[in-house]
Amino acid sequence: xxxxxxxxxxxxxxxxxxxxxxxxxxxxxxxxxxxxxxxxxxxxxxxxxxxxxxxxxxxxxxxxxxxxxxxxxxxxxxxxxxxxxxxxxxxxxxxxxxxxxxxxxxxxxxxxxxxxxxxxxxxxxxxxxxxxxxxxxxxxxxxxxxxxxxxxxxxxxxxxxxxxxxxxxxxxxxxxxxxxxxxxxxxxxxxxxxxxxxxxxxxxxxxxxxxxxxxxxxxxxxxxxxxxxxxxxxxxxxxxxxxxxxxxxxxxxxxxxxxxxxxxxxxxxxxxxxxxxxxxxxxxxxxxxxxxxxxxxxxxxxxxxxxxxxxxxxxxxxxxxxxxxxxxxxxxxxxxxxxxxxxxxxxxxxxxxxx
Amino acid sequence: xxxxxxxxxxxxxxxxxxxxxxxxxxxxxxxxxxxxxxxxxxxxxxxxxxxxxxxxxxxxxxxxxxxxxxxxxxxxxxxxxxxxxxxxxxxxxxxxxxxxxxxxxxxxxxxxxxxxxxxxxxxxxxxxxxxxxxxxxxxxxxxxxxxxxxxxxxxxxxxxxxxxxxxxxxxxxxxxxxxxxxxxxxxxxxxxxxxxxxxxxxxxxxxxxxxxxxxxxxxxxxxxxxxxxxxxxxxxxxxxxxxxxxxxxxxxxxxxxxxxxxxxxxxxxxxxxxxxxxxxxxxxxxxxxxxxxxxxxxxxxxxxxxxxxxxxxxxxxxxxxxxxxxxxxxxxxxxxxxxxxxxxxxxxxxxxxxxxxxxxxxxxxxxxxxxxxxxxxxxxxxxxxxxxxxxxxxxxxxxxxxxxxxxxxxxxxxxxxxxxxxxxxxxxxxxxxxxxxxxxxxxxxxxxxxxxxxxxxxxxxxxxxxxxxxxxxxxxxxxxxxxxxxxxxxxxxxxxxxxxxxxxxxxxxxxxxxxxxxxxxxxxxxxxxxxxxxxxxxxxxxxxxxxxxxxxxxxxxxxxxxxxxxxxxxxxxxxxxxxxxxxxxxxxxxxxxxxxxxxxxxxxxxxxxxxxxxxxxxxxxxxxxxxxxxxxxxxx
Numbered sequence: 001x002x003x004x005x006x007x008x009x010x011x012x013x014x015x016x017x018x019x020x021x022x023x024x025x026x027x028x029x030x031x032x033x034x035x036x037x038x039x040x041x042x043x044x045x046x047x048x049x050x051x052x053x054x055x056x057x058x059x060x061x062x063x064x065x066x067x068x069x070x071x072x073x074x075x076x077x078x079x080x081x082x083x084x085x086x087x088x089x090x091x092x093x094x095x096x097x098x099x100x101x102x103x104x105x106x107x108x109x110x111x112x113x114x115x116x117x118x119x120x121x122x123x124x125x126x127x128x129x130x131x132x133x134x135x136x137x138x139x140x141x142x143x144x145x146x147x148x149x150x151x152x153x154x155x156x157x158x159x160x161x162x163x164x165x166x167x168x169x170x171x172x173x174x175x176x177x178x179x180x181x182x183x184x185x186x187x188x189x190x191x192x193x194x195x196x197x198x199x200x201x202x203x204x205x206x207x208x209x210x211x212x213x214x215x216x217x218x219x220x221x222x223x224x225x226x227x228x229x230x231x232x233x234x235x236x237x238x239x240x241x242x243x244x245x246x247x248x249x250x251x252x253x254x255x256x257x258x259x260x261x262x263x264x265x266x267x268x269x270x271x272x273x274x275x276x277x278x279x280x281x282x283x284x285x286x287x288x289x290x291x292x293x294x295x296x297x298x299x300x301x302x303x304x305x306x307x308x309x310x311x312x313x314x315x316x317x318x319x320x321x322x323x324x325x326x327x328x329x330x331x332x333x334x335x336x337x338x339x340x341x342x343x344x345x346x347x348x349x350x351x352x353x354x355x
Numbered sequence: 356x357x358x359x360x361x362x363x364x365x366x367x368x369x370x371x372x373x374x375x376x377x378x379x380x381x382x383x384x385x386x387x388x389x390x391x392x393x394x395x396x397x398x399x400x401x402x403x404x405x406x407x408x409x410x411x412x413x414x415x416x417x418x419x420x421x422x423x424x425x426x427x428x429x430x431x432x433x434x435x436x437x438x439x440x441x442x443x444x445x446x447x448x449x450x451x452x453x454x455x456x457x458x459x460x461x462x463x464x465x466x467x468x469x470x471x472x473x474x475x476x477x478x479x480x481x482x483x484x485x486x487x488x489x490x491x492x493x494x495x496x497x498x499x500x501x502x503x504x505x506x507x508x509x510x511x512x513x514x515x516x517x518x519x520x521x522x523x524x525x526x527x528x529x530x531x532x533x534x535x536x537x538x539x540x541x542x543x544x545x546x547x548x549x550x551x552x553x554x555x556x557x558x559x560x561x562x563x564x565x566x567x568x569x570x571x572x573x574x575x576x577x578x579x580x581x582x583x584x585x586x587x588x589x590x591x592x593x594x595x596x597x598x599x600x601x602x603x604x605x606x607x608x609x610x611x612x613x614x615x616x617x618x619x620x621x622x623x624x625x626x627x628x629x630x631x632x633x634x635x636x637x638x639x640x641x642x643x644x645x646x647x648x649x650x651x652x653x654x655x656x657x658x659x660x661x662x663x664x665x666x667x668x669x670x671x672x673x674x675x676x677x678x679x680x681x682x683x684x685x686x687x688x689x690x691x692x693x694x695x696x697x698x699x700x701x702x703x704x705x706x707x708x709x710x711x712x713x714x715x716x717x718x719x720x721x722x723x724x725x726x727x728x729x730x731x732x733x734x735x736x737x738x739x740x741x742x743x744x745x746x747x748x749x750x751x752x753x754x755x756x757x758x759x760x761x762x763x764x765x766x767x768x769x770x771x772x773x774x775x776x777x778x779x780x781x782x783x784x785x786x787x788x789x790x791x792x793x794x795x796x797x798x799x800x801x802x803x804x805x806x807x808x809x810x811x812x813x814x815x816x817x818x819x820x821x822x823x824x825x826x827x828x829x830x831x832x833x834x835x836x837x838x839x840x841x842x843x844x845x846x847x848x849x850x851x852x853x854x855x856x857x858x859x860x861x862x863x864x865x866x867x868x869x870x871x872x873x874x875x876x877x878x879x880x881x882x883x884x885x886x887x888x889x890x891x892x893x894x895x896x897x898x899x900x901x902x903x904x905x906x907x908x909x910x911x912x913x914x915x916x917x918x919x920x921x922x923x924x925x926x927x928x929x930x931x932x933x934x935x936x937x938x939x940x941x942x943x944x945x946x947x948x949x950x951x952x953x954x955x956x957x958x959x960x961x962x963x964x965x966x967x968x969x970x971x972x973x974x975x976x977x978x979x980x981x982x983x984x985x986x987x988x989x990x991x
Contacts, residue, residue: 038823042743042744042809057734057810060737064730068726071697072723077704077705079711085708096641099642099708100642100643100894100898106703110695113698122687125733125737126684126687132740133676136739137676187515188509194812198739198742199742199743200671201672201673204606206607222812223814225814227815230430230434236821330430
């Protein structure tokens with residue numbers, strides 16, 4: 001089965017084969033946009049599980065191509081016949097009547113193509129798909145690490161066994177099996193990082209799990225796949241796969257309490273944060289801020305994005321988001337923060353220091 | 356046109372039947388009619404209005420998604436639009452229009468003078484109108500349903516959607532279900548009991564089989580949705596906990612109830628479309644359908660196996676693998692009966708002498724598109740592949756290939772094939788072909804790239820997407836295609852209007868068709884046929900030359916059935932005459948009943964319980980009026 005997925009250079013052939021039913025315009029547009037390297041594509045797997053899915057894809061894809069080509073051939077033949085018949089009728093100056101003679105090859109053709117061959121192909125595909133299902137069922141031995149990912153409106157809470165809590169960016173060690181326990185704090189979400197595994201829903205009351213086992217380091221994009229309301233579109237998750245030593249360092253750092261402010265403004269910012277509404281929803285470990293509604297901010301500056309992939313973690317966007325989260329993410333739980341501009345700047349100073 | 360001299364006996368019969376079946380003009384008559392053809396036309400027109408509305412919604416959606424991070428629609432507006440687009444296209448466009456064709460053509464094709472329950476038929480239309488107004492009034496207050504047509508809990512519960520958006524959804528679907536259920540029962544009884552003498556089971560036109568399969572599915576599938584909607588209403592309005600995990604309920608219960616209905620719903624929309632293709636192919640290929648039996652078995656098998664695959668919409672929720680394996684097997688199996696039909700169509704196409712009319716082009720387009728949707732459907736039967744691709748744009752592509760393929764293209768084919776029968780005038784063939792190519796190219800440009808979007812990791816039901824993820828170009832292509840598709844559909848609507856104004860007169864049988872709708876005039880008179888014919892063939896119009904005059908003479912088996920508002924009832928298997936059935940006259944009571952129900956549902960919506968009780972009482976009173984015995988006939 002691996003052979004199906006191993007070669008990636010079939011992209012061009014794929015488009016040409018589909019050219020039959022697809023108009024030229026679509027073809028041209030698609031050729032112009034060869035898969036971007038940034039895409040979290042199912043066809044660029046970076047784990048064994050995702051490779052197996054890709055293998056199943058190519059099997060069903062090529063079967064489909066054969067079926068579509070066969071049907072296309074019949075349709076083309078019907079059109080050619082239609083043109084020929086029209087010419088004949090025009091020549092004779094009259095239309096030929098109804099032909100009620102039986103078609104001797106008709107019923108056997110229908111049974112063989114529609115039942116015997118289709119049945120065999122479908123049965124074969126079913127068996128292969130069961131093997132893939134079995135292979136992905138896991139657990140494949142003891143996981144090196146078990147983490148919890150909790151879907152929330154509209155971001156991801158990530159908890160590590162050593163007490164580290166982060167959001168929206170999941171770090172994992174390359175080459176190690178990581179078990180992800182999936183749950184939800186509100187509605188149904190679905191965890192989907194296409195390059196690493198299939199998707200798994202997060203349903204209230206269910207203990208779902210999925211395995212992440214990245215073959216190579218990288219930053220893999222994922223997104224909530226079950227419609228979860230107003231900001232379903234802005235619920236991105238990243239899986240950061242890094243070498244085990246680097247991961248261990250990161251994990252130890254994440255478990256530590258927040259860094260103390262290093263400048264007077266940052267210090268002011270911390271004080272404002274602690275006495276304002278911020279602390280009611282956010283936790284900064286090592287301070288009195290212990291809210292649980294929003295993401296843990298203890299090491300917020302170590303992340304690359306804020307608001308579940310909505311904005312890059314930079315001063316400007318962060319300040320805008322703290323001032324009024326509703327602009328970038330209308331409907332988000334976080335209300336606008338009523339602070340003076342210099343207070344806002346101080347808060348951002350403090351947050352940017354929370355590495 | 357030359358004047359055809361009709362035989363005296365035919366003129367006399369026509370005059371007498373006209374006397375019996377004629378209804379005077381006027382508003383009261385307009386709301387009272389029970390003529391299946393007028394009701395069928397109303398279903399058709401109302402459905403097409405909703406097609407335009409749903410189409411405009413889709414164009415707004417596509418404009419919002421034309422590029423990354425666009426701001427045309429707010430997230431809330433987008434969510435309401437995509438929800439109502441789905442509800443509209445499934446419940447208010449596809450089902451009504453396909454029922455409309457069924458209403459119009461089933462009695463004609465089986466040689467009956469009306470549907471079995473004409474008043475129920477009229478009632479079904481008025482309820483559809485009431486339910487459509489009910490659901491669309493939600494836009495007037497900016498609170499249209501906003502959680503998708505699948506409406507998952509707990510998101511759709513009172514905690515996360517406190518507005519009345521979802522009450523419009525649940526009450527609207529309960530309300531609409533009354534119409535669909537009544538209509539389905541009407542189809543089943545009509546098809547099984549009112550066929551012309553001699554139309555044995557194996558002579559029933561395939562389109563009629565398709566409507567029967569659809570009706571059987573509605574009767575068995577719809578209760579699950581109605582139950583779900585009732586439980587949801589109780590949970591939202593009275594604090595029950597059917598779906599609330601914290602209260603001991605189960606959010607998956609909703610998913611099961613919804614998809615036990617929702618998957619058959621796909622076939623409910625597809626089977627009549629298959630039937631339309633099967634009605635058009637033999638006429639335009641000038642040969643009987645090759646493999647009639649396989650197609651009929653295929654349609655019924657789809658209707659049956661279609662009930663065993665609902666869980667493939669839930670492969671990612673965390674059910675046991677053994678469950679998934681069984682449903683996976685059923686999902687692979689359901690491909691086979693659909694495949695049988697496709698191969699029968701192909702065999703007929705290449706063995707016949709096809710004429711490439713507009714209707715035929717739309718059917719060829721339907722087969723191409725539906726097959727692409729079918730093979731991607733088989734991909735979703737493979738569990739892990741489904742788990743990878745479900746809830747991504749790959750599904751959006753797949754479902755549009757299946758549904759636009761098997762509903763929209765056949766409906767447009769039917770407009771060109773049957774439009775002349777309905778209006779008496781031909782449509783322009785050149786415009787028809789322009790319309791087809793615009794729609795076919797537009798459709799593929801709109802939806803083929805969405806396969807790639809799904810593979811590239813784009814989830815569905817997102818109001819926007821980020822730049823730099825590689826999704827921009829495909830989305831732009833999709834938006835352009837959607838507009839081309841809309842333009843193509845518009846061309847056919849213009850064509851319809853022009854044909855009604857100044858199209859060439861069609862005559863009884865412009866295409867040399869094989870089934871009984873071509874036996875009568877275009878449009879048919881109130882009583883459908885001067886004589887109810889006796890049938891001796893599966894293609895009566897081809898094999899029984901005496902039908903060509905529009906009235907089979909009594910010595911050859913034609914039954915005038917004058918002297919009352921009556922039709923003929925025949926036996927179930929071999930259509931032997933059994934009884935003369937008295938048909939009810941026009942009456943406004945079904946209209947009054949539906950008005951009372953509309954008020955009732957609005958009052959439940961706004962929780963004005965006293966008025967709701969009054970409306971419920973009024974509903975009962977209208978039923979009494981409906982059934983009140985009268986002197987002139989035995990009414991049903």
